[in-house]
Amino acid sequence: MTEQMSEADVLAEFRAADALLEGHFVLSSGLHSPRYLQCARVLMDPRRGARLAEALAARLPAAVRGQVTAVVSPAMGGVIAGQEMARALGVEAMFLERPTGVFELRRGFRLVAGQRVLMMEDVVTTGLSSREAIAAIAAAGGETVAAAALVDRSNGAADLGVPFFPLIRLDVPSYPADALPAELAAIPATKPGSRAA
Ligand SMILES: O=P(O)(O)OC[C@H]1O[C@H](OP(=O)(O)OP(=O)(O)O)[C@H](O)[C@@H]1O
Ligand SMILES: O=C(O)c1cc(=O)[nH]c(=O)[nH]1
Numbered sequence: 001m002t003e004q005m006s007e008a009d010v011l012a013e014f015r016a017a018d019a020l021l022e023g024h025f026v027l028s029s030g031l032h033s034p035r036y037l038q039c040a041r042v043l044m045d046p047r048r049g050a051r052l053a054e055a056l057a058a059r060l061p062a063a064v065r066g067q068v069t070a071v072v073s074p075a076m077g078g079v080i081a082g083q084e085m086a087r088a089l090g091v092e093a094m095f096l097e098r099p100t101g102v103f104e105l106r107r108g109f110r111l112v113a114g115q116r117v118l119m120m121e122d123v124v125t126t127g128l129s130s131r132e133a134i135a136a137i138a139a140a141g142g143e144t145v146a147a148a149a150l151v152d153r154s155n156g157a158a159d160l161g162v163p164f165f166p167l168i169r170l171d172v173p174s175y176p177a178d179a180l181p182a183e184l185a186a187i188p189a190t191k192p193g194s195r196a197a
């Protein structure tokens, strides 16, 4: 049976996983933020990951669910989220990685020409990683019919160029390095993600 989850239910899952971090974080984009959604902690419990993915899959339009034959996600953060989404949709999962700095399919993963895929992220902030992933899917011959993510923290600003379905939208501030509020500048910064600076 398909799980129905409210925004409060989703937030409760994040809280239960200790995934709502507070401090001073440098994001993938180089922006700074007092809050970080650590989706890896949410996905530590595979049952929690499955619940969230099923809830997100249930929100996708039937036309999207009916078209996609694979979920493709950008490593590292997207790997487990993409695997759970693929399980929920009953399709295959692949991930993109960037050992040379540009996302590519490796490990024998391949798309047939025109294959319709869902691009799955853990978190979208500026949307740059998602756009890079969608470009890599196109370079590999695939067509991204929609994007999905556990969290959209772009405050509505991310334009991925395809319909975008986040499980939850969170209003979280982020700041350029040269415009930090004093209270944030006073805290030492950590960079949890893996994008090279
Ligand atoms: O929308 P954006 O501004 O691109 O930010 C979101 C991206 O940042 C994080 O990845 P990160 O590059 O930190 O690496 P990781 O996935 O290996 O943790 C996250 O997993 C998204 O991919
Ligand atoms: O923008 C990011 O890099 C980012 C923000 C966030 O809250 N969580 C995360 O995993 N990445």
Ligand SMILES: [Mg+2]
Pocket (backbone or CB within 6 Å): 074, 075, 076, 077, 078, 129
């Ligand atoms: Mg990532």
